[in-house]
Amino acid sequence: MSEDQTKPGETVSAAASKTAEHERAPQAFTDRITADGSSGRRVEAGRYRLIASWACPWAHRVILTRSLLGLQEAIPLAIVDPVQEFLDGDYQWVFSEEHGGPGGKDPVLGVHALREVYWAARPDYTGGISVPALVDVASGHLVSNDFEQLTRDLNSEWRQLARPDAPDIYPEALRADIDAVAQEIYQDVNVGVYRAGFAKSQATYDRAVDALFTRLDALEERLSTSRYLVGEQITEADLRLWPTLIRFDPVYHGHFKCNIRRISDYPALWGYTRDLYQTPGFTETVDFEHIKRHYYYTHEMVNPGRIIARGPDPAELLTPHGREKL
Ligand SMILES: N[C@@H](CCC(=O)N[C@@H](CS)C(=O)NCC(=O)O)C(=O)O
Structure with a gap:
């Protein structure tokens, strides 16, 4: 695998920010929680x-x-600084x-650093x-x-605790299409922005940014005739793309030098970003203050002065998108 490739499962930002190349940390913790408990851990409200x-x-x-499945009460959330x-x-x-x-x-867990949770599970753990x-709260x-x-299991194993009208974001009939588009988005867009931002050479940066914008151009085409990426509903494919899009203009465009175009320069991608932002379940998951402070503060070699870029105005996300007609 070349330095430009990143496998699903690696700790992307850790790898990219801490090494010149993309170092691969194997996905170390992959236990499952199942509806019937056959994995040794059963789905249970409040347990995790x-x-x-x-x-x-x-x-x-x-x-x-x-959020889309309505599992907020069943799975409490702990937010780090x-x-x-x-x-x-x-x-x-x-x-x-x-x-x-x-x-x-x-x-609840009584820990300060997240690494304490990792070390409790595996004291000799040295990965990302x-x-x-x-976390299973009782045992830590x-x-x-x-x-x-985790995403797949929330959609399937946790369904018994989901709200009755919760969408199926990974429907059987659409899986092949979802997987195909998700794979393209993963390499070129989700990881692509990090690759561009942490590039240690002009050539690495150029390759990343070219692949990123070629892919965004193709997604613009795709989304100009259909409201969502796959089928006529929100699917996992959208949940892969949208978190990158919502961070793009405030962070990746400047901080990661992904500045050939902004998302707001693409009519379909920008409409799509606003459409999902305005969909119940999405807005409340976006905290621009955290997003900006994290990126602009953490990557010292990219932004040593920790100056947070001011724009764009998040109120623009609330403007009408007109995509219902698609
Ligand atoms: N383990 C995740 C990767 C998630 C990831 O890369 N998270 C980043 C934050 S965006 C992280 O926690 N990096 C460690 C760090 O920044 O120290 C996976 O399933 O692929």
Whole structure:
């Protein structure tokens, strides 16, 4: 695999930000929670805790699924501070007084740094420490940090606790199409923005940004005749793309040098971004303050002065999108 490729499951931003190339951390925690308990862990309201960051697009995909399915009460959410703490030579996700509780600890799990959860599960663990992370509260066991499997399991195994009219975001009949478009989006868009932003050479940057905008141009075409990426409903494919789009103009365009075009320069992509933003279940998962503070503060080599770019005005997301007619 070349330096430009990234496999699903690696800790993308950790790898990209901490090494010149894209170092691969194997997805280390992949236990499953199942409806029938056959995996050893049964679906149960209130038993597990989802640790996430409002800033992280991978965590956002799980948060969105939870929100669309109405699983907020069944799976409580713990949000880390947007600014990582420098611990033993590394930036780490931590809880704080503001995001967490007294003593800068998560009030339920009693931990300050997310790495404590990883170490409790595997004391000799030296791989990436990433969000999202789903924890079995009583034992403190880290069940999974695999965003893809988590999303799928919320949609299937957790259905008994979902609201009755919850959408199926990964319907059997559309899976092949969803997987195909998700794979293209993953490589060129989801990871592409990081590749461009953390490039250590002009050639690496050029390749990333070319692939990114070629893909965005193709998605613009696709979305100019259809409201959603696959079929006539919101699917997992949309949940792959949208978290990157919503961060694009405020962060990736400037901070990651993805500035050939803005999303707001693409009529269909921009309408689509607003359409989903205005869809129940989406708006409440977006926190621009966390998104901006995280990116502009954390990547020291990209933005050593920690100056947060001001624009664009988030109110633009509330303007009419006219996509109902599609
Ligand atoms: N483990 C996730 C990857 C998620 C990821 O890369 N999360 C980033 C934040 S956007 C992270 O936590 N990076 C570790 C760090 O920034 O220290 C997966 O299923 O692929």
